[in-house]
Amino acid sequence: MSVKGERLVPEGLLLLRxxxxxxxxxxxxxxxxxxxxxxALSPQGETLFFAGCGYQFLDGAEATLSAVRALDKxxxxxxxxxxxxxxxxxxxxxxxxxxxxxxxHSPLSDNPLRSAVEVLxxxxxxxxxxxxxxxxxxxxxxxxxxxxxxADRAASTQRTLHERGIKKVIGMVPSCTYALRELFPRFLKxxxxxxxxFLEVVWERMKKGMRFRLPQEVTVTYHDPCVLSRxxxxxxxxxEILRSIEGVRFAEVERNNxxxxxxxxxxxGFEVIFPEISHTLATNRVRELLNTGASLIVTSxxxxxxxxxxxxxELNAEGVQVLDMAQLLRNALPEG
Amino acid sequence: xxTFKSYKKRLREAARDPKISVALERAIASYRKNVxxxxxxxxxxxxxxxxxRRIKERSISHMEELVEKACEAIRANxxxxxxxxxxxxxxEIIDGIVGSGKLIVKGKSLTGEEIDxxxxxxxxxxxxxxxxxxxxxxxxxxxxxxxxLAPAIHVPKEDVAELLSRVTGTQVPPDIQAEVAxxxxxxxxxxxxxxxxxxGANVVAADTGTLFQIENEGNIRLSTAAPPVYIVLVGMExxxxxxxxxxxxxxxxxxxxxxxxxxYVNLVSGPSKTGDIEKVITxxxxxxxxxxxxxxxxxxxxLAQDPTxxxxxxxxxxxxxxxxxxxxxxxxxxxxxxxxxxxxxxxTAFVTGDLAKASPLTYSCLxxxxxxxxxxxxxxxxxxxxxxRNRIVAEAEGGPSAKRS
Numbered sequence: 001m002s003v004k005g006e007r008l009v010p011e012g013l014l015l016l017r018x019x020x021x022x023x024x025x026x027x028x029x030x031x032x033x034x035x036x037x038x039x040a041l042s043p044q045g046e047t048l049f050f051a052g053c054g055y056q057f058l059d060g061a062e063a064t065l066s067a068v069r070a071l072d073k074x075x076x077x078x079x080x081x082x083x084x085x086x087x088x089x090x091x092x093x094x095x096x097x098x099x100x101x102x103x104x105h106s107p108l109s110d111n112p113l114r115s116a117v118e119v120l121x122x123x124x125x126x127x128x129x130x131x132x133x134x135x136x137x138x139x140x141x142x143x144x145x146x147x148x149x150x151a152d153r154a155a156s157t158q159r160t161l162h163e164r165g166i167k168k169v170i171g172m173v174p175s176c177t178y179a180l181r182e183l184f185p186r187f188l189k190x191x192x193x194x195x196x197x198f199l200e201v202v203w204e205r206m207k208k209g210m211r212f213r214l215p216q217e218v219t220v221t222y223h224d225p226c227v228l229s230r231x232x233x234x235x236x237x238x239x240e241i242l243r244s245i246e247g248v249r250f251a252e253v254e255r256n257n258x259x260x261x262x263x264x265x266x267x268x269g270f271e272v273i274f275p276e277i278s279h280t281l282a283t284n285r286v287r288e289l290l291n292t293g294a295s296l297i298v299t300s301x302x303x304x305x306x307x308x309x310x311x312x313x314e315l316n317a318e319g320v321q322v323l324d325m326a327q328l329l330r331n332a333l334p335e336g
Numbered sequence: 337x338x339t340f341k342s343y344k345k346r347l348r349e350a351a352r353d354p355k356i357s358v359a360l361e362r363a364i365a366s367y368r369k370n371v372x373x374x375x376x377x378x379x380x381x382x383x384x385x386x387x388x389r390r391i392k393e394r395s396i397s398h399m400e401e402l403v404e405k406a407c408e409a410i411r412a413n414x415x416x417x418x419x420x421x422x423x424x425x426x427x428e429i430i431d432g433i434v435g436s437g438k439l440i441v442k443g444k445s446l447t448g449e450e451i452d453x454x455x456x457x458x459x460x461x462x463x464x465x466x467x468x469x470x471x472x473x474x475x476x477x478x479x480x481x482x483x484x485l486a487p488a489i490h491v492p493k494e495d496v497a498e499l500l501s502r503v504t505g506t507q508v509p510p511d512i513q514a515e516v517a518x519x520x521x522x523x524x525x526x527x528x529x530x531x532x533x534x535x536g537a538n539v540v541a542a543d544t545g546t547l548f549q550i551e552n553e554g555n556i557r558l559s560t561a562a563p564p565v566y567i568v569l570v571g572m573e574x575x576x577x578x579x580x581x582x583x584x585x586x587x588x589x590x591x592x593x594x595x596x597x598x599x600y601v602n603l604v605s606g607p608s609k610t611g612d613i614e615k616v617i618t619x620x621x622x623x624x625x626x627x628x629x630x631x632x633x634x635x636x637x638x639l640a641q642d643p644t645x646x647x648x649x650x651x652x653x654x655x656x657x658x659x660x661x662x663x664x665x666x667x668x669x670x671x672x673x674x675x676x677x678x679x680x681x682x683x684t685a686f687v688t689g690d691l692a693k694a695s696p697l698t699y700s701c702l703x704x705x706x707x708x709x710x711x712x713x714x715x716x717x718x719x720x721x722x723x724x725r726n727r728i729v730a731e732a733e734g735g736p737s738a739k740r741s
Contacts, residue, residue, distance in 0.1 A: 007338050008695045008732045009725075143703065145725025230705035255368070263662050263704030268722070270663075270702045274344065277351045281662050281702075 012272035013144040021149065024136045025053045027064075032056045033131035035111040045128030048166045049120070050180065052173030053136065054302030055113045062306045065271060069310075072275040112305070112324035116172060116198055119329045123205045127170060135160050139179035143268050151187045154179075158188050169195045172326075174227035174301045182231065197228065199300055199325060203237040206244060212332035214247030220328070221251045221294035223285070223308060224261035225301035235259070238300060238325060245332045251292035262288055264299075264307035271307070279310055286311030290320065300325045343696040350670035356482070356490045357666045363489055367659045370594035381591045385712035388588045392650040392713060395576045399640045399649075402542045402575040403631050409545030413606030414619060415627040417545075419572070423451035426569060426632050433567060433628055436461035438531040441523070441563065443549070443556040444468035445536030446653060447571050447632055449481065450674045450687055453534075465526045467555035469519055476503060482669035490668055523555070533563035533624065537570040538653070539586055541579035547629070548586045549602040552595070556602055566607070566624035572636045573649040585652065592654035592712045635686040644723050648682040650713040657707035657717065663700060671700055678707055678717035682724060691728055698724040 019028030035056055041049070054061065120127060138153030161169075171177030174197065181195035206212070220242055228234045235258040242250045256262045265271065265281025286308055289297050297308055297320065308322045350356055375381055395402055407417035420426035430453070434440070440462050442454065454475070457464045466475040470488035474481050476499055481487030488496075497510035500518050508518050527533075535556050537547040547568055549556045560566050576582050590598045608623025619625045639649055658664045658677050669676050673693055675683035678701040685694035701721035708716050 007340060008691060008728050010340065010699050013699070143722060143725075145722065145727075145729040147726040147729075226702075226704040226706075230709065259709050260660075260706065263702045263706070265662060265702070268701060268703035268718075269699070273699055274347065276348060277663070277666065280351055280666055284662065284665070 010273045013269050016140055017146050020136050026140050027057045035113050041129040043128050043130055045126055047127045047168040049127040049129045050169050050171045051113050052176040054173045058302050069275040069279050112326045115330035116326035137176040137179040139175045154184050154187050169193055170201050171197050174225045178227045178231050197234055199237045203241050212245040214332045217247045218296050219249045219251050219294045220296045220298055221253055221289050221292040223299040225304045226263050226267055229261050251294045253289055253292050256288055264304045266303040266307040282307035282311035283314045295319055297322045298325050298328050339692045340696045347667050347670050350667040356668050359490045360665045364659045367594045374591045374596040377596055385588045388584050389713050391576050391581045396640050396649045399572055403572050405542040406540050406545055406575045410629050413545050415606045417629045419631045421633045423634050426451055426630050427456050429630055438462045440464045440532045441467050441526050441530040441559045443535035443559045444471045447536050447569050467523055467559050527558040527562045530563040532565045533559040534567045535560050538589055539582045540575045541582040542575050542577050544579045546579055546603050546605040548582055550590045550598050552599040561623045564625050566627045568629045572631045572633050588712050589652040589654050592656045639686045647715050651679055656710045660706040660710045678721050682720050695728050
């Protein structure tokens, strides 16, 4: 890219692109399947469990982003830190993981993917997971404006899925799901894979009469991830799920719900271009959510999870937790 | 400092300014309440918005033709009409009419803002008064508007009192009534002494050459009626085929701007005239004797040819999208150049042709999509912002842009 280009396209997004192109994931990390350690997930099956970068690197992402925010607030050139991150990654050192270990924010066993896997298994929904071979959806390339690179990445993902006989995908990350479901057909010929989001799959099965119950009653509000509500129109499934879990008192956020939901401030690469403002927006959204009186905020997107947790921290909201829907469901699984 | 860096700095300063977020919080709450009430009272507006979308689609695909027709209609009404292809051309035409040393009263106009009209006229030795209250405050403060309908949205009454005290040399209390009365006093005399009145237009009917202006203060009425010469600067995209279409566009615009019914809708088709003495038509009765209409292209005809971005021209400038944008809620007009928000990124790219200016704006869009839910024209600004990024990348790499299959 020319010098001129460096000025037009934000540095954070150029790094992101380079990471995807060189390592097949947004963080440029060398391993993506660490979260699945000990789960013995099979790579076989017609249905693919598409974990996505956001969840697979949740801990590292959370730690890196909060480091970047701290620098940005002090007016320090955090882009260079990200640059250093990618350099270190090239040397096999993952800064995000180190931050993660240092801050010890959430133990590996807490990764929403582990909950999701457990819930799907208990629902007898079969799937395969490609682990280290999971291709990148390329969505961040599309969002950053690298449509050509996105098209190439999509084509290569299509080949992989075709070779391995995949007919259906269960997407975990809303933006991966959107890329596979809506963008792939626009950019590819012959894309026939049926793509669903985790929440849709779960609700389909719950409708048929599987009972979930929380050990104690709790007031829960739901944050609609933008892509899920406004791009994929998945707004009823999460509410139906919450309403049918025994022990959940569902409290809807005023006005700003479903298609009117307020963004958590982490969309379209915004968080890596304007870290401090992104933090402010997260805090604003959490304020809306807490007006419901809920002590538990549930959502279904790794980006939203990170943002909302930051907002809760900023507001010093005592006793308020942010969980992924998969985690809530796992906590409410029937005995046995 | 690069454009991007200085933009980021300004954006961050705005986001840290509690005045902006507090003012916006109030404005957003009242806007939402007003629109909800307006739509409840006039539920036909939603269906009408669908019709207006089709009117705009048709109009933009025949933009050149319609502008030509509007010019002919205005000329038939004894007005003068021009098409300016560039801001420089528009300013040249205006200079030719205005000259220098004139007193000018002006209605608020984004199109004027686009070509820095007031600054230009002042440089040419004219005395120019913005007559919209918010815009007047902005002018006195020497700053840039922060919102298209409420430019001084971030300035509290205490600051306004201080400002007006300074201007009048007497103590103006921080009381909104008193402030409004003070400005009325200052501007009243200007309206009637002015050599020239200026305004924009919300929509133009090609068949009759009628310009529609929606307002509440009455300043546009006075600016366009009291002075002997009246100049209108309007974007080419504002023209629709018939006056019936224009009424629909106007009604949808004001309702989504949060007004159940605006205090005034001005319809102006030509200079003032009378035939009351011996049925001889004589121009310049009580209103202006001369009327000039300048249609501004400045990238619009190129935009109309572009299937990916054409939709941006359907924008009615109701401002509804801005009240739904989480970033605008904390930064107001800092998320923008002349035009604000996600749609502003597209407008900036096409009307200025300057990608260095448009790039930070398009990368500021969260692509959250709530603006589209609000937009009466269902304009997909977030999607256009993503497409603009793709153009910017292609431009930066000097290669052709990726084509969708």
